[in-house]
Amino acid sequence: MTIHGLLAKLERHIMPAAPALRPAALRLATGLYTAHYLGRRVKMLGRIHRGDTSMFAPVGPCRILKKPLPPKVADALVWAEIAANAAYTLGWQHKVTGPLHAGLLTWTLSYRNSWSMVFHNDNNLVLHTAVLGAAPAADALSLDALRRSGTLLPQRHDWRYGLPATVMSAVTTATYLVAGVAKVTGPMGWNWASGEGLRSQVAADGLRKELLGSRAAGLGMRLYPHKGIYTALAVGSLVIELAAPLALANRRLGQVFAVAAFGMHWGIQAVMGIRFRYNQSGVMYLSFFPLGRALRGY
Amino acid sequence: MKTEEQAKLAALAASAALITAVIMPVRQHFSEQPRDGFPLSCYPMFSAKRKQHGRVTHLIGYDAEGTRRILHYSYLGAGGMNQVRRQVRRLAMAGRGEELAVKAADALADRNRKAEAAVVRVEVVTGRYNYEQFFAGNRAPKSEIVHGSAVVLRDPDARAVRAGLAEVAVAA
Numbered sequence: 001m002t003i004h005g006l007l008a009k010l011e012r013h014i015m016p017a018a019p020a021l022r023p024a025a026l027r028l029a030t031g032l033y034t035a036h037y038l039g040r041r042v043k044m045l046g047r048i049h050r051g052d053t054s055m056f057a058p059v060g061p062c063r064i065l066k067k068p069l070p071p072k073v074a075d076a077l078v079w080a081e082i083a084a085n086a087a088y089t090l091g092w093q094h095k096v097t098g099p100l101h102a103g104l105l106t107w108t109l110s111y112r113n114s115w116s117m118v119f120h121n122d123n124n125l126v127l128h129t130a131v132l133g134a135a136p137a138a139d140a141l142s143l144d145a146l147r148r149s150g151t152l153l154p155q156r157h158d159w160r161y162g163l164p165a166t167v168m169s170a171v172t173t174a175t176y177l178v179a180g181v182a183k184v185t186g187p188m189g190w191n192w193a194s195g196e197g198l199r200s201q202v203a204a205d206g207l208r209k210e211l212l213g214s215r216a217a218g219l220g221m222r223l224y225p226h227k228g229i230y231t232a233l234a235v236g237s238l239v240i241e242l243a244a245p246l247a248l249a250n251r252r253l254g255q256v257f258a259v260a261a262f263g264m265h266w267g268i269q270a271v272m273g274i275r276f277r278y279n280q281s282g283v284m285y286l287s288f289f290p291l292g293r294a295l296r297g298y
Numbered sequence: 299m300k301t302e303e304q305a306k307l308a309a310l311a312a313s314a315a316l317i318t319a320v321i322m323p324v325r326q327h328f329s330e331q332p333r334d335g336f337p338l339s340c341y342p343m344f345s346a347k348r349k350q351h352g353r354v355t356h357l358i359g360y361d362a363e364g365t366r367r368i369l370h371y372s373y374l375g376a377g378g379m380n381q382v383r384r385q386v387r388r389l390a391m392a393g394r395g396e397e398l399a400v401k402a403a404d405a406l407a408d409r410n411r412k413a414e415a416a417v418v419r420v421e422v423v424t425g426r427y428n429y430e431q432f433f434a435g436n437r438a439p440k441s442e443i444v445h446g447s448a449v450v451l452r453d454p455d456a457r458a459v460r461a462g463l464a465e466v467a468v469a470a
Contacts, residue, residue: 015306047376054392055385059336106337113336116388117381126337127320134312159306167313174320179341185327186345200348203429210432211356211425212379213370224433 011159018162019292020140020154024091026165026286027137030129031089033283034105037125038082045108048115049074059118060110074111081108088133091142102126102133121276124284127171135164168287169254173244176261180241193238195230202230205272220271233271240264247288258285351440355387355424357402359417359450369420373402373409386422395422395445400464403448404457422446 038045049071056068068074081104087097106129109122138144139161141152148154183192191197202220209215223229240260247257265279278284319338326332326340334340357369375382389398399422406414425439451457 011306015309044376044378048381051376052385052389055388059334060338110336112377115377115381116384117377118334118336118339119378119381120339120341120343123337123339127316131316160309163309163313167316170313170317171320174317175339175341178321178324178339179343181324182327182341182343182345186342187347188345192345197347198344200429201344201346203433204348204352207352207427207429207432208354208383209379211354211368211427212383213357213368213372214379221433 014163014166015159016162017157017159018165018290020136020145020156020158020161021292022161022290023132023135023137023164024140024142024145025291026128026168027091027132028089028141029283029286030125030132031085033278033281034085034125034129035082035089037277038078038085038108042078042082045078045112046071046075048112051115055116056114057116058110058114060113061107062110062114065114068114069111077104077111078108081105088129088138091138091144094136094138094142094144098133098135098137100133102130105129121278124172124175125278127175128168128284128287131164131167131171136160137164162290165287165290166248170248172284172287173247173257176241176244180238180244183238183241193231193235195227195232195234198234198237199224199227199230202272205274209273215273220273223271233267237264251288251290254288258288261285350430351426351428353424353426355383355390355422355445358421358423359406359414360419360421361416362418367417369402369406369414369417373405373420374398374422387424390422390424390445396448397446397464398422399446399448400460403450407450407452407457410452417450419447419449 049068053068056065058065069077081101084097084101084104087093088101106126109126113119113122136158139148139156140154145152145154183197184190186192186197188194188197202224206221206224240257244257244261247254262279262282262285265276269275269280323335323338323340326334327342332340332342334342357371357374359367359369361367371379371382371386374386377385386398389395399420402422403420406417406420422445424443424445426441427439428436451460
């Protein structure tokens with residue numbers, strides 16, 4: 001195969017000519033998830049906005065702030081984001097509301113994470129929304145599609161509809177790779193695979209939960225004396241994280257990775273009682289299961 | 299007007315820039331003082347090396363007989379357990395334990411839950427525990443520092459008087 005042929009094959013792999021349905025389904029799924037996630041947290045966010053100002057440690061775009069916003073302004077931005085998400089989910093004026101929603105979601109969750117604790121389960125939601133907000137993700141299953149084409153499922157194929165799922169999957173695997181590198185470059189190095197680090201993390205987390213009035217995860221505590229099980233869990237986690245980029249090589253490998261990572265997060269909840277909501281919802285891995293056939297020979 | 303090839307190149311460049319940005323925080327793992335961020339994070343969770351002992355700053359309630367019980371973190375603040383835990387530790391270390399204890403006592407009186415009706419006093423403490431012993435059933439701390447203590451005032455007028463006195467003390 002010539003270099004030109006190889007490049008053409010790579011191009012079809014990264015940006016296949018896919019139906020408009022593909023990014024539209026991802027838009028709907030992320031939008032509905034965000035509506036559920038933020039809708040249940042409006043009150044909690046309001047209380048955080050009124051928290052002790054000495055705890056404010058801005059991250060991400062919020063680093064432009066020297067002190068917290070007046071609580072009412074912060075509340076108003078949350079409501080603006082909820083409205084922008086509704087427009088994004090419905091696919092109304094996506095060229096404007098897509099990027100607007102991506103920007104406001106990034107702000108809202110960065111501000112929520114600017115109070116002495118970064119919650120890592122929100123990262124991929126923000127990054128995936130940025131991809132879909134900037135992509136033509138409302139050319140199907142949307143008010144825009146109804147207005148323009150008179151149908152929710154216009155029969156259009158384009159590389160612009162194929163690229164977003166590839167980029168979302170690449171972003172997902174990149175975050176796992178960074179998390180895996182964190183473990184093997186940390187104080188335990190490759191000894192992290194022995195499971196001792198994970199086991200002591202379970203103990204630390206269980207102690208905190210017990211003393212702060214939550215319940216420690218029962219399975220983690222029951223498994224605590226069995227060091228061998230923690231070794232198996234640690235090795236499994238490292239393989240999933242460090243090998244994550246291989247998931248981009250082909251669709252089947254991607255789906256194996258998605259199922260393994262999804263299972264790992266449910267396992268973390270069972271053993272440690274820690275929830276990664278976006279991961280456990282399954283929405284995070286939908287880009288590995290793209291809807292609609294891509295055009296062949298494109 | 300962009301040609302199709304130019305549009306593809308622009309989309310690829312933007313995608314590559316995003317993926318590079320997501321990977322770049324990996325540099326923090328080679329830094330002396332790693333700094334986490336959002337939404338571009340270095341994902342340090344679960345990577346720390348832990349000792350045999352752990353310290354936790356938390357809230358204890360006492361009934362009239364002096365029996366102690368663990369109280370829920372939400373009396374100390376909002377935002378989820380780990381966020382509250384970090385905030386409480388920082389405030390206690392900054393010498394604001396009394397203030398935290400009063401806040402928790404007032405929240406407990408306000409919520410007026412049946413399960414905590416017998417609690418008459420709260421303490422903000424940092425306890426040091428041995429993991430192995432704790433999970434083997436020995437729940438007693440190896441050591442404990444009390445940062446602050448407050449009586450639970452169930453009468454709103456009494457709470458208002460306490461708040462007023464605290465303001466006067468701060469002003470003085």
